[in-house]
Amino acid sequence: MARPLTPFLWTLFSAGGTVAALLYPVHFFLTGLAIPMGWVSDPGYGALHGLAVHPLTRLYLFVLVSLPLFHWAHRFRYTLYDGLQLKHLTALIAVLCYGTAFIGSVTAGYTLLTLR
Amino acid sequence: MSAGAHYTPYHPKWYRKRVSVWWWLESGSYTGFVLRELSAVAVAFFAVVLIAQIRALAGGPEAYARFTATLGSPGVLVLGVLAFLFVLFHAITWFNLAPTAMVVRVRGKRVPDVAISGSNYAAWVVLSAVVAFLMLRS
Numbered sequence: 001m002a003r004p005l006t007p008f009l010w011t012l013f014s015a016g017g018t019v020a021a022l023l024y025p026v027h028f029f030l031t032g033l034a035i036p037m038g039w040v041s042d043p044g045y046g047a048l049h050g051l052a053v054h055p056l057t058r059l060y061l062f063v064l065v066s067l068p069l070f071h072w073a074h075r076f077r078y079t080l081y082d083g084l085q086l087k088h089l090t091a092l093i094a095v096l097c098y099g100t101a102f103i104g105s106v107t108a109g110y111t112l113l114t115l116r
Numbered sequence: 117m118s119a120g121a122h123y124t125p126y127h128p129k130w131y132r133k134r135v136s137v138w139w140w141l142e143s144g145s146y147t148g149f150v151l152r153e154l155s156a157v158a159v160a161f162f163a164v165v166l167i168a169q170i171r172a173l174a175g176g177p178e179a180y181a182r183f184t185a186t187l188g189s190p191g192v193l194v195l196g197v198l199a200f201l202f203v204l205f206h207a208i209t210w211f212n213l214a215p216t217a218m219v220v221r222v223r224g225k226r227v228p229d230v231a232i233s234g235s236n237y238a239a240w241v242v243l244s245a246v247v248a249f250l251m252l253r254s
Contacts, residue, residue: 026244075156
């Protein structure tokens with residue numbers, strides 16, 4: 001990995017960690033647990049779609065997906081190095097991790113841009 | 117000693133102890149560290165759920181019904197509970213580390229750690245309430 005990129009990738013890691021820490025628990029709790037289990041009433045497709053089409057919500061959702069993906073990429077990369085002692089695969093692991101985060105961000109961005 | 121170990125004159129072989137791949141199970145703080153790093157997998161899992169949710173919202177009511185049905189299936193719920201616990205673990209360790217990562221000084225004096233992690237926890241509560249209100253107000 002080229003040296004000048006390292007601080008940039010670390011900034012993405014840090015920003016993504018903050019976004020995930022502040023916002024993932026509540027989103028996860030509502031979407032993944034409380035609504036499917038019926039603890040709260042399901043807002044339904046109409047209400048959530050109405051929220052999602054707002055330009056600010058689109059931007060918010062893009063940030064909510066993209067930054068934490070880069071946070072994962074950074075942490076997972078170093079966990080693979082240290083945990084599994086795969087130092088000889090440095091370049092491959094970095095490309096796979098950040099590449100996955102990039103593809104996920106592009107998918108989310110494209111879907112949000114074309115959402116109507 | 118491994119079969120390949122040998123010494124040559126003038127260039128003695130370095131002593132390097134082999135570390136087991138399970139080194140992180142040797143002590144509680146190592147295990148905590150690796151579990152914290154692995155919480156990123158739960159974060160990525162939920163990012164994928166969010167992408168699926170956005171795509172379902174783009175796909176129309178039927179696609180969205182399929183999305184909620186998938187989330188409600190027992191296997192996904194069990195995975196969801198486990199991932200949620202890891203996301204919580206990430207949030208708590210992240211807020212507790214914030215004072216170390218970000219040293220704030222006011223008029224030359226360092227702001228105490230409790231104030232920095234405390235403001236993070238306060239922001240967490242407020243943002244969670246705002247998100248819950250916006251999603252559930254209908």
